[in-house]
Structure formats: structure tokens, C-alpha cells
Amino acid sequence: MTLLAATTGPADAVRTADTPAPTRLRRIVTALLRDRLALLGVVLVGALLVLAVFGPWLAPFPDQGRGVADVAHRNLAPGTGGHLLGTDPLGRDVLSRIIIGARPALLTPLLTVALAVAVGVPLGLLAGYRGGRLDEVVMRIADMFLAFPPLLLAMVIAAMLGPSLMHAGIALAIAWWPWYTRLARGLAAGLRDRPFVDGARALGLSDPVILARHLLPNAAAPIVVQASIDIGTVILASGSLAFLGLAAQAPTPDWGLMVSDGRSYVLSQWWLSALPGTAIFLAVLAFNVLGDALRDILDPRAVTR
Amino acid sequence: MGRFLFRRAAAAAAVLLGTTVVTFVLARVVPADPALAYLGPKARPEQIAQIHHQLGLDRSLPVQYAHYLGGLVRGDWGISIGTKQPVASELFGRLPATLELLAAAMTIALVLGIALGVIAAVRQQRLVDHVIRMLAIGGVSMPAFWLGLLLQVTVFGQLGLFALTGRNDPDLEFTDPIRDITGFHLLDALLTGNAAGFTDTLTHLVLPALTLAAYPIGVIARMTRASMIEVLAADHIRAARAYGLRERMTVGRIALRGALPPVVTVAGLTLAYSLTGAFFVEVVFNWPGLGQFASTALLNADYPAIMGVTVLGAAAYILVNLAVDIVQARLDPRVRLA
Numbered sequence A: 001m002t003l004l005a006a007t008t009g010p011a012d013a014v015r016t017a018d019t020p021a022p023t024r025l026r027r028i029v030t031a032l033l034r035d036r037l038a039l040l041g042v043v044l045v046g047a048l049l050v051l052a053v054f055g056p057w058l059a060p061f062p063d064q065g066r067g068v069a070d071v072a073h074r075n076l077a078p079g080t081g082g083h084l085l086g087t088d089p090l091g092r093d094v095l096s097r098i099i100i101g102a103r104p105a106l107l108t109p110l111l112t113v114a115l116a117v118a119v120g121v122p123l124g125l126l127a128g129y130r131g132g133r134l135d136e137v138v139m140r141i142a143d144m145f146l147a148f149p150p151l152l153l154a155m156v157i158a159a160m161l162g163p164s165l166m167h168a169g170i171a172l173a174i175a176w177w178p179w180y181t182r183l184a185r186g187l188a189a190g191l192r193d194r195p196f197v198d199g200a201r202a203l204g205l206s207d208p209v210i211l212a213r214h215l216l217p218n219a220a221a222p223i224v225v226q227a228s229i230d231i232g233t234v235i236l237a238s239g240s241l242a243f244l245g246l247a248a249q250a251p252t253p254d255w256g257l258m259v260s261d262g263r264s265y266v267l268s269q270w271w272l273s274a275l276p277g278t279a280i281f282l283a284v285l286a287f288n289v290l291g292d293a294l295r296d297i298l299d300p301r302a303v304t305r
Numbered sequence B: 001m002g003r004f005l006f007r008r009a010a011a012a013a014a015v016l017l018g019t020t021v022v023t024f025v026l027a028r029v030v031p032a033d034p035a036l037a038y039l040g041p042k043a044r045p046e047q048i049a050q051i052h053h054q055l056g057l058d059r060s061l062p063v064q065y066a067h068y069l070g071g072l073v074r075g076d077w078g079i080s081i082g083t084k085q086p087v088a089s090e091l092f093g094r095l096p097a098t099l100e101l102l103a104a105a106m107t108i109a110l111v112l113g114i115a116l117g118v119i120a121a122v123r124q125q126r127l128v129d130h131v132i133r134m135l136a137i138g139g140v141s142m143p144a145f146w147l148g149l150l151l152q153v154t155v156f157g158q159l160g161l162f163a164l165t166g167r168n169d170p171d172l173e174f175t176d177p178i179r180d181i182t183g184f185h186l187l188d189a190l191l192t193g194n195a196a197g198f199t200d201t202l203t204h205l206v207l208p209a210l211t212l213a214a215y216p217i218g219v220i221a222r223m224t225r226a227s228m229i230e231v232l233a234a235d236h237i238r239a240a241r242a243y244g245l246r247e248r249m250t251v252g253r254i255a256l257r258g259a260l261p262p263v264v265t266v267a268g269l270t271l272a273y274s275l276t277g278a279f280f281v282e283v284v285f286n287w288p289g290l291g292q293f294a295s296t297a298l299l300n301a302d303y304p305a306i307m308g309v310t311v312l313g314a315a316a317y318i319l320v321n322l323a324v325d326i327v328q329a330r331l332d333p334r335v336r337l338a
Helices: A024-034 A036-058 A062-066 A094-130 A132-146 A150-161 A165-191 A195-202 A207-244 A255-265 A271-298 B002-029 B034-039 B045-055 B061-074 B087-122 B127-141 B144-158 B185-191 B195-232 B235-242 B247-285 B290-299 B303-331 B333-337
Strands: none
Touching (some): A036 B127, A062 A094, A094 A132, A094 A165, A094 A207, A094 A271, A132 A165, A132 B002, A150 A165, A150 A207, A150 B247, A150 B290, A165 A207, A195 A207, A207 A255, A207 B290, A255 A271, A255 B144, A271 B127, B002 B303, B034 B045, B087 B127, B087 B247, B087 B290, B144 B247, B185 B195
16 A cells, blocks of 8 residues: 555645645545636536436426427427427427436446446556557557547447447447557556556566556546546537437437437427537537546646646 | 658558458448348348359358458449449549538638637637637537537528538539539639639538538647647747747747647647548538438448448548658657657
8 A cells, every 4th residue: 555655646746744635536626616617517517417317307398308299289489388498390398308318418428438448448557567469469459440530430330230329339439448448558558667566566466456456546547537538529429429310219319319300490490409409519518628627637747728 | 751651651551451350340240131231121042142142241251351352452342232333433422522621621720720729829818818718618519510500590591691501502503514623613613714613612611611610620729729828938939029029920930830730730630530520511511422421321231331431431540640640750850760
């Protein structure tokens, strides 16, 4: 533990002995709240999480949100008949569909990034730590995937597996894991010859223990930053797949699918496409702002402001 | 420089070969039988066997791969199931439309992105800077298909400006047809002195190009701002100011030159990104390019077309990245010596 404590990052080193040490988490939270733009990101992400968790109870017409038609109230403009954001050609409340759609819109990218991290990071750490043949093989395979534009690769895999939300998630994870492998590999290769790793090896610790207990904590900050920015990117990517018809299928309340469905009515009923699209935009914006702020806080070298 | 070029080009070629392996494997692990896609569900077993033989599916995988690779090199990219036309001619026939859209978008993005970035850097921490930073992060967060629809609703629907969809008015074919020279309609109309064709192309190009430009504008503005702030704090800028050089000269000529290399790099990377972004813009604006063909192919499980699009997309992506590396090496000797 002492080996680990000695290496938790440059910010801790400048702390003077007599001031009480704020925890790393508290330092991050205070910094986030100080920056107004970051605060906006925190608020937006919080609001999204609330919608994703409590959506079915918050939506004014939960059944319509899930896809039940109400033909008596078709094509209502926003604000009429108790429908704040209007209704679609099947009479379904647009606001309810957006609220109910928050859960899959958020959960799919979160699981996708988690899967990409879970596969990519251990592989990258191992490749960077061991070096040699293993490193060569892992990185050449990763390079083959990195050679494709990630969204194109995800689209192609989703199309080949057959359009569904599950397949879209798998396709996105396949497109995103090598980015984490490359990132983790670079970090591990930089840490491999540091004294505390030598020390751990000299103590006779096994490779998995060294990777998990000594390399991972020191490589965590850049990986967390990358993941938080990627959640925004993957929300955008999965919305794009849905827009093309390669993810969730009707009548699922999916933001990308709603934009696509509303396209035929764009000049007469703009709200059908524009509003679910706004939801995607705000969700992506929230994670981008948050990821940016986290990078500034966790990586003092980055020049962004 | 020569050795560096050779090394990078060889690596790019190896990676390109790798992408053909991935594409081939992807197409072979799918459960659907391509013969059924050609013949439909009522095919008889002997017909299926015949198609399998024609497509070489009855041979071993390495032989199939060699066959596929040979076809790629010879320009035989298979027949599209959807259009029943050779995939290569479908793709390369639509390429100019996509390239024209990309070129227009990147021109807008470079001009606006660099200008916004410089203004933000000079007015650091003032209101203009905050507004530009918000715009930039908004630009990179926008789904292109959403921005496109918004522009259609507001600029075309409300203001009646520009065109809703397509690359040219259908009537233009009869009144002032654009003669095909480069495949870029704007350029061809200009070269042949076709004023009506030029205006028509321009009105159709503006909205999709703006839509596609949003993301690169954001990225380029952010990078220009960060790079300019760093350069403006450097000693040679202080020296220039101390000599009493006019501020426009100091910022616009001396500082900007030093700040450009990282901007060039991200511009190249966003160009590679926009290759895929163009797909969505083309769908929204009914633009007759690669993306429209690709999205139809993806939805209809048109495997030969999908494989073609994938290989072409990867090749373009690798080429752009190679170009970025080379430009970077020219601008910064440390890169080529590493």
C-alpha cells in the first residue's frame, strides 16, 4: 500500500503537510462546481439520469410513450390538448416518448463504453506491461480495427448482425475497444520501468495483481477522462445508428428513430424531428462539457483554457 | 524525409491490407446466405449451389480471400444486390458528389474555425471568448442529421432561402445542363461559363455543407484558440510587440503561422471523421453521393455494396491520416526523426 500511496499523482505531491488533505473526489467535485460551463454539464447529466431512472413515473402519458396509439389526438401542435410538445401521427405524446426514451438513450452508451473499457483496458495494460510478442500481436489486431472510421465500422457490423438495439450496442463496443487498448498500452508502457513496479515485481507479486493494483490506479485518470468524453460520442453514434434504422425498431421510443420517423413531416410538423433531436444534442453536450472539465481537472498538462 | 515517407506509406499499405481481412471476415461470419439475397426465398437447392460456385463460396476460406483480394485490385468489387450494378462503378460514380460536399464543408470549417479560434484567443476570458467556446462545444455535440433538419425548417421553410434537397434542380437538366468535366458541379459550371448551373448548384450546396461543417468548425476553433493562446505568450511575440509592430501583423501573420501546425493536424483528423458524417447529411438532404447509396445498402443487407463501402471508407480514412502525418512531418522535423 505504501508503494501505491507514494505514486497517486503530481497534485498530491505539492500538498503541504499541515493543511488537511481534501480527498481526490472532493477536489474534483469542488473544481467542477466552480466552473460555470462544467456546472451546466453536471446539471444536464443529473437531469438525464433522473429521466432515465424515473421516466415511466414522470411521463404524462406513459403508455403512449411506450408506443400505444391514440388516434383521436393525432398531429397536435405543441401546447395543445394538454400535450406540451405535441403529438405524432399516431397520436402519441412526444414529451412522454422523449422522457421514456431517455433510459435506452443513456443506458446503451453507458454499457457500450463499459464493455469497450472492460475489454480494451486489460488488453492494453497487459500488452504495454509485458511488451514483446504479445504486445505486437495485440496492437496489430487493434490497428486493424483502428484503421476504420469508428462510426462506419459500427454501422457495418450493426447492419451485418441485423438491426436491433442489442446489436447496435455490440457493434459500437467492437468499434470502440481498440481505442482503450491503445490508450492503456501507452500508459502501461510508460509505467512499466518505474521503481514502484520493479518493487512490486521484486516482492514476487503476480502479473494480474501488478496490473490491477499498481498499474491500473496510475493509469486511471486519462482512461476516466476518455470514457466520459466517449459516452457523449457514443450517445451521438448510437443516435446516428438509430436514425439510419440500424438500432431500435418501432414502436420503441428511441430518440434517433423518432427524428427519422418525423422526417417526412419536417416542413409541416417540425416538432416531431426537432425535439427528440434536441434531446440527443443536449445529452451529447452534457457529457462533452463534463468530459472537458474532468480533463482540465485530472490532467494539468492539457492546455484548453 | 524519403525514408520517413517510405516507412509511413508501407505501414499504411499493411494496415489497408488488414482492413480487407476484417471486411472479409465480417462478411463471412454473418448468418445470412448471400445466394438467397440474389435469388430470393424461393430458390431451389441447385440454383443456390450454382450461385455458391459462381461466388466461389464452395472453396476454402483462404482461397476465397485471395479471390476477393484479387477482385478488389482488378476493380471487380462484386455486383450490388440492390441495384444489380457493379459495386465499383456505383461507388466511384457517386464519389464526386460526396467529395464536392466534403470540400465545401471543409473550406467553410477552415475559414470560420480559424477565424473564431483567433478571435477567442485574442479576447481570452471576455464575453466573445465565452460565446465562441459555447458555439464550438455545441458544434461538436450536434447530430448532423438534426442540424440539417433544423436548417431545412428554419432557413428553407421559414425564410425560403436556398434549396431543400438534392444536388440540382431537376429542370436544370433541360435548361442549362452541367457538362461533366471534373465531377464537381460547382467547378464544372464555372469552367463552362454556365451561370444558371453555378447558382443552382450553389443554392443546393449551402445547407448540406453548413451542416457537415458544424463539427469541424467546433474542433478547429477549439484547437486554434488553444494553440494561439500558447503562441501569443511566447517570447518572439513579446519581442514583435516591443518592436512596435502593428497588432494585426503580430497576431495575423507571426502568431498565426506558429499556431497552425496542430490546427492542420486536427483539420485532417476531422476530415477523416466527416467522411462518415457526410453519410447522414446526404440522407437528410437527399444528396446523390456515397452516403445515400451506403445507407440503402446497409438497411437492405446488400453485402457486396457494404463490403465495397467499408473498404473505400477505410482506404480514404487511412490516406487522410497518412497525409496528416506527412504534413506534420514537413512542418515539424521532430516527427520525422522520431
